[in-house]
Amino acid sequence: MMPSAAVPSASTSYSTSHSLPVMRRWRSYFQSARRVPAVSRASGSPNPPGPDGEPPKTPINALEATIRRKQRELETTIRELGMEALDERLQSATQMPLNPPYRLSTLIAESVPQGRAVLVFEVARSGSETTTADLAELAKAYVTQGGASALVVRTDSEATPSGLRDLFTVQQAVPRVPVLARDWLIHPLQICEVKESGAAGALGIINQVTGRGTGVMSSFSAALGLDAPVEVVNAREVEQLAKLGVVFYAINVAVGLSVSMPGFSNRIAHGLLGELPFGAISLVGVRSLEEAAAARRSGADALLVKAELLQSYGKDVQALGNALQYAVTLDD
Structure with a gap:
């Protein structure tokens, strides 16, 4: 669990005076990266866990x-x-960072010492008939009835035909709540687009995808005042990223830790949370009340309540909120 003072800082993880060399290194990396980086995760494979309880390494064709x-x-x-x-x-994006910056991590820093769970609800279309206006109403319900502290909006073209317009509309509907984009982030230009939309941050930096570009993506996001958790799947990644100054980690968000073994994802999440450096911030994705309770007991600072769980309650957002609050309330 993070101490209250742990909030990302552009001054500690990114220096704007070095921004151009960093971006040139990234540009060189992107130009040469014509192959998809090797990707591995725990999937539906029957393979047993690897050493030290790590997820089995299997190729992810869909990813x-x-x-x-x-x-x-x-x-x-x-x-x-x-x-x-x-x-x-x-370069120009770093000259005008968000104000106020790091809205989600600041909220977490204020909430965790008080023992309050930070619930981040995913706003997603349930079908082709869902409109941008529907998402705005859903966002309002999640905040006012469901107890959401922050929201995440899917912006990838396979999730919505409207892209960043969904993100902007949801922000307008709940201006007092941090709203983040969720996409597959592999280039700083995408970070710029998220910042220009007015969002508080972005989910979608996956270390097993961006590889040696992860540090640049994380530090560039910090320079813009954005919260951008880096998704990890094993302790080795945590150790490497900590040396690069990464302070906000995501677990079980896009690269799922799910195999056909009851409780596997809970055990992996618990182990990874225990490996995070002191002062780090954690966001754990959950698809069920059981996963939410387990992640909270393991010390997760914030929970990403995924669309699968949210949509299972239909329009009864109040019941969903009550069930979640009960699941994540820790006994004294």
């Missing part, structure tokens, strides 16, 4: 296909924008 699609989309965008204009856009 690889998604990242390739995102790379193609970004390559097209960057080609149209031009590298000089890209550098200028990234």
Whole structure:
């Protein structure tokens, strides 16, 4: 569990005076990265856990296909924008960081010492008939009836035809609540777009996808005042990222820790939470009340309540909120 003073700081993890060299290194990396980085996670594989309780390493064809699609989309965008204009856009973004910055991590820092659970609800379309206006109403209900402390909006093209417009609309509906984008983030340009939309941060930096670019993505996000948890799946990643100054970690968000073994994801999440460096912030994704309770008992600072759990309650948001509060309330 994090101490109350632990909030990401651009001064400690990113120096704007070094922003251009950092972005040039990233540009070189992205230009040369024509292959999808090796991706592994715990999936539906029957393989047993690896050493030290780590998830079994299995190739994720669906994830690889998604990242390739995102790379193609970004390559097209960057080609149209031009590298000089890209550098200028990234550089200018650091000159006007969000104010106030780090809204989610600040909320966590204020809530955790008081023993209050920070619940982050995922706002997602339930079908093709769902409109942007529907998402705005859903967001209001999650906050006023469900007890959500923050929201996450899916912006990937496979999740919504409206992209960042959904994100902007939800922010307008609940202006007092931190709203984050959820996408597959592999380039700083995407971070710029999230910041320009007015969001408080973004989910979607996955260490097993971005590899050696993870530190750049994390520090660039911090320079813009954005909360951008880095998703990890084993203790080795945590150790490496801690050396790079990463302070906000995500577990079981996009790269699921689920295999056909009861309680497996709970055990892995518990182990990873115990490996986080002192002062780190944690966000754990949950699909059930049981997972929510287990993550809270293991010391998770915040819970991402995924759309699968939210939609299972239909329109009875009040019942959902009551059930979640009961599940995550720790006994004295």
